[in-house]
Amino acid sequence: MTPADDLPVTRGIVARAAGPVVHATGLAGASVGEVVHVGARRLLGEIIALDGAVAVIQVYEETAGLEVGAPVELTGAPLRAWLGPGLLGATFDGLERRLDRLAEAGRWLILPGMGSSDPADVGESRPSRGAATATARWTFEPSLEAGAVVQPGDVLGVVAEGPLRHRILVPPDMTAGRLARLDGGRYTADEAIGRLEVDDGGRDLFLGHDWPIRWPRPVRSRRLPEQPLVTGQRVFDMLFPIARGGTAVIPGGFGTGKTVVEQSLARWSDADIVVYVGCGERGNEMAELLASFPKLVDPRSGAPLLDRTVLIANTSNMPVAAREASIQLGVTIAEYFRDQGLHVALLADSTSRWAEALREIGGRLEELPGEEGFPAYLGSRLAAFYERAGRADVLGMPEREGSITLVGAVSPPGGDFSEPVTQASLRLAGTFWALDADLAHARHFPAVGWTLSYALAVDRLAPWYREMVHPAWAERRAKAIDLLAREKQLLDIVQLVGADALPDGDRVDLETARLLREAFLQQHAFDPVDAARPLDVQFALLDAVLAAGAGLHAAIDRGVTLEQALDSEVLGELRRARAWSGDDVAERLRALAAQVADLVAEAPS
Ligand SMILES: Nc1ncnc2c1ncn2[C@@H]1O[C@H](COP(=O)(O)OP(=O)(O)OP(=O)(O)O)[C@@H](O)[C@H]1O
Ligand SMILES: [Mg+2]
Incomplete structure (x- = not known):
């Protein structure tokens, strides 16, 4: 942060200090939000309240050793970021x-x-001005020329910074004006890249600018x-x-x-x-x-x-x-x-x-x-x-x-x-x-x-998912959330009467919900393969789990026992699918979804 340096300095003194809060007197003309320097070490502080002749300052650094009577200087500027x-x-x-x-x-x-x-x-x-130690230089490529009229927020040009083309902007709090000069070249943060003519004179332009951190930037x-x-x-x-x-x-x-x-x-x-x-x-x-x-x-x-x-x-x-x-x-x-x-x-x-x-x-x-x-x-x-x-x-x-x-x-x-x-x-x-x-x-x-x-935001995002991920995303999502809610109800019943008393259909729902939790919702943050997945893979896995639910229902409807159906090879694969790697995971998951939906054919009867 860079309080303005060039204003006449008003000095007061420390009247009281309690941890990060310091009271100072003698700061005529101080304003709330103004940055001050406190004590011989010029600790950075900010005025948070004015109470008569007393300025209440919050100090951003360790105040141990600060004495009553130590000097306090106003800077005339709020806390700013570069x-x-x-x-x-x-x-x-x-x-x-x-x-x-x-x-x-x-x-x-x-x-x-x-x-x-x-x-x-x-x-x-x-x-520090970003990485701008006094010596760091960036290559500025202007996209405008002298004579152009610019407004706040206009892009003056770019600096290549890693993979980013960092756009250099006319500061949002500058007035509109005509570019007197704008030159490409290699600059430090303190060297002017150009100059703006405004009604009351001229202002230098730099690669960066200050902004008070408590003020939202306008859009x-x-x-x-x-x-x-x-x-x-x-x-x-x-x-x-x-x-x-x-x-x-x-x-x-x-x-x-x-x-x-x-x-x-x-x-x-x-x-x-x-x-x-x-x-x-x-x-x-x-x-x-x-x-x-x-x-x-x-x-x-x-x-x-x-x-x-x-x-x-x-x-x-x-x-x-x-x-x-x-x-x-x-x-x-x-x-x-x-x-x-x-x-x-x-x-x-x-x-x-x-x-x-x-x-x-x-x-x-x-x-x-x-x-x-x-x-x-x-x-x-x-x-x-x-x-x-x-x-x-x-x-x-x-x-x-x-x-x-x-x-x-x-x-x-x-x-x-x-x-x-x-x-x-x-x-x-x-x-x-x-x-x-x-x-x-x-x-x-x-x-x-x-x-x-x-x-x-789900409803507002649904059209995007429909187009970019899958037409049935919203429907599958609702199904998954319903299934988890159903599991909660069923588990309450199981607490009372035991799992064996549940009809097979309910037991299928419990098993599908378990699959959803273990094969889909859990995601190991430190596993190099599973830590993050693209949307098509995510959706294919969700779809496969829900398809397995349908497959299980169909299987028991045709007389397969739940235990037999759960034992099936393809369900085992689904349980392990989180660990799959490679470019074709989404495709393999879609194939698996078709197989699990058809458990009846596979499960031994
Ligand atoms: N997605 C994840 N995959 C694997 N392990 C996890 C995951 N999320 C959390 N953990 C485990 O839980 C531990 C605690 O997580 P974390 O430090 O994020 O908790 P926290 O809520 O930030 O805790 P604190 O309240 O102390 O800040 C981690 O060290 C890790 O072992
Ligand atoms: Mg934490």
């Missing part, structure tokens, strides 16, 4: 300072306090999503899909698989760009993610997955206030790539830790707490965050569409979904993937519970 080439493949803290160099040394993930124990790395340390118009974000995960893509530009929430108690889901989405979803915010989670998980990403290859581009990914890490051992900023930074970066006309997946793990940061800071402010100690504005803050997702026609020419799909994990204490963060998130998200502790204990992964989960 957006431009070099974000991809980088890891930042919540204030957009690069962590990867420290991570390579294996340091920041284990040290308490800031990312580094080296005092030189805190306070003064300024945001031309919003659109309803009509296409899914394809995740490669059967339970999502086939049963509870998320729209491209939609929002999903994953609540789950301790160890139910939230992080594994988020990381699977980061790896396998068909987004152009992934922004992953590790918010208040364990450092070793982020370390694993960092270690694994460079080795993974994007199946679409053949390039390392890291090349389309921005990681933001505020692990549990980092200062709590920066955790609050990390979510805002993540969504701002996501909006920037959306504005280029790209489809972005924003993955936040976990929004509960972010809400806890709000609670902790609210507590220090001695605000009147709301439910379970969370501030009364928890719901509106969450809403402001979720509302920044969506599909949009973005500003500027050439016309283009972009989207942000937001998936937020929630960690309800004790796995109790009635707690405030889960409840508030649930009201905001269109897709609800409820992780079920019983399924996780039974090692059924992903532990997405089918009774609580839902996807509101």
